Amino acid sequence: MDALRERTERLGIKADTATRGSIYLNGNVLDAEGLADEADARRRAGFEVELLKPAAVKDRYAIAGRHAIVGFGNYSADPRQLAAGYLNVAIDRGARLYAPVDVTDVEPSNLGVLVHTDQGRQISANHLVAATGYEMMKGIPRKGNKIISSWSIATKPQPRNIWPTAAMIWEANDPYPYIRTTPAGEVICGGEDEEISDAEERDAKIDAKTRALSRKLAALVPNIDAAPVHAWAGSFGDSAVGTPTIGRIPGMANCYAAMGYGGNGITFSMMAAQMLRGLITGYGDGDSELVSFHRDF
Numbered sequence: 001m002d003a004l005r006e007r008t009e010r011l012g013i014k015a016d017t018a019t020r021g022s023i024y025l026n027g028n029v030l031d032a033e034g035l036a037d038e039a040d041a042r043r044r045a046g047f048e049v050e051l052l053k054p055a056a057v058k059d060r061y062a063i064a065g066r067h068a069i070v071g072f073g074n075y076s077a078d079p080r081q082l083a084a085g086y087l088n089v090a091i092d093r094g095a096r097l098y099a100p101v102d103v104t105d106v107e108p109s110n111l112g113v114l115v116h117t118d119q120g121r122q123i124s125a126n127h128l129v130a131a132t133g134y135e136m137m138k139g140i141p142r143k144g145n146k147i148i149s150s151w152s153i154a155t156k157p158q159p160r161n162i163w164p165t166a167a168m169i170w171e172a173n174d175p176y177p178y179i180r181t182t183p184a185g186e187v188i189c190g191g192e193d194e195e196i197s198d199a200e201e202r203d204a205k206i207d208a209k210t211r212a213l214s215r216k217l218a219a220l221v222p223n224i225d226a227a228p229v230h231a232w233a234g235s236f237g238d239s240a241v242g243t244p245t246i247g248r249i250p251g252m253a254n255c256y257a258a259m260g261y262g263g264n265g266i267t268f269s270m271m272a273a274q275m276l277r278g279l280i281t282g283y284g285d286g287d288s289e290l291v292s293f294h295r296d297f
């Protein structure tokens with residue numbers, strides 16, 4: 001997160017970015033004791049955390065009856081502006097963007113990679129990074145990845161009703177909701193994840209999921225107006241153990257992939273950028289074996 005924040009700042013990309021704390025509440029996955037263990041594990045890993053009892057959570061954030069781990073230094077952004085900002089910087093520095101285009105085939109060789117598109121065009125490159133999200137290209141091992149659909153709502157702007165620090169809120173629950181704010185004071189609440197890969201089936205559930213998310217939001221943060229003004233759904237690739245797969249694609253020379261970020265796209269995409277830069281330039285990356293195609297989990 002620090003690396004993404006620093007680079008975005010250095011490049012002057014405007015994307016409604018904000019550094020926020022986080023509030024992680026106990027639920028059916030972690031009870032109060034489980035949350036305390038989680039806080040210890042995070043401390044041992046070097047993260048600054050605060051473990052709060054229900055009275056303190058109520059006092060500080062007006063959330064009733066819950067234990068919480070408070071975290072610091074998280075990052076939020078408008079993902080479309082952020083992605084567009086990075087693409088524009090790359091184009092300014094000489095990158096060529098081919099879009100819209102569907103890659104239909106890839107011919108790897110020891111000299112480079114030839115990419116075939118649906119428009120009959122061929123693009124040649126020294127290296128290929130397949131960052132195709134949940135739509136995995138043929139020839140790439142799946143590593144147990146599956147497609148998850150997720151739903152979101154956004155409320156009207158209500159800056160005066162936002163809880164102190166505007167920290168992101170989520171629960172140790174399955175299914176979990178997560179809540180964040182925008183700089184204008186809109187509240188975004190998402191979650192209700194299900195293993196659905198069919199877009200029509202996913203979108204048919206938008207009305208029901210919108211009602212469920214609005215109910216959960218109102219129950220969790222009673223001081224805000226939880227009526228949805230926008231509602232949407234999307235899908236992402238997720239792995240069985242929550243670990244992304246990043247690295248050289250076995251059997252495809254000069255080809256790399258980054259996939260299976262789950263709901264942690266903002267964190268894992270930056271990790272992938274750093275690791276793949278290390279692998280492609282030959283400097284390497286000390287952590288890359290943890291997420292490589294060769295790991296055995």
Ligand SMILES: Cc1cc2nc3c(=O)[nH]c(=O)nc-3n(C[C@H](O)[C@H](O)[C@H](O)COP(=O)(O)OP(=O)(O)OC[C@H]3O[C@@H](n4cnc5c(N)ncnc54)[C@H](O)[C@@H]3O)c2cc1C
Nearest residue numbers: 102103131132133135150234235236261262263264265266
């Ligand atoms: C509703 C929702 C809310 C989310 N909220 C959060 C959040 O709060 N925080 C967070 O960190 N993550 C969140 N995520 C997860 C995050 O969005 C994903 O993990 C992330 O976008 C995955 O990034 P990616 O680059 O791998 O794939 P994508 O963002 O899916 O991009 C892949 C791109 O590749 C293109 N593509 C695919 N196949 C081809 C092909 N053959 N030829 C050419 N182009 C191709 C696609 O069109 C697409 O543009 C959320 C996801 C959803 C759906």
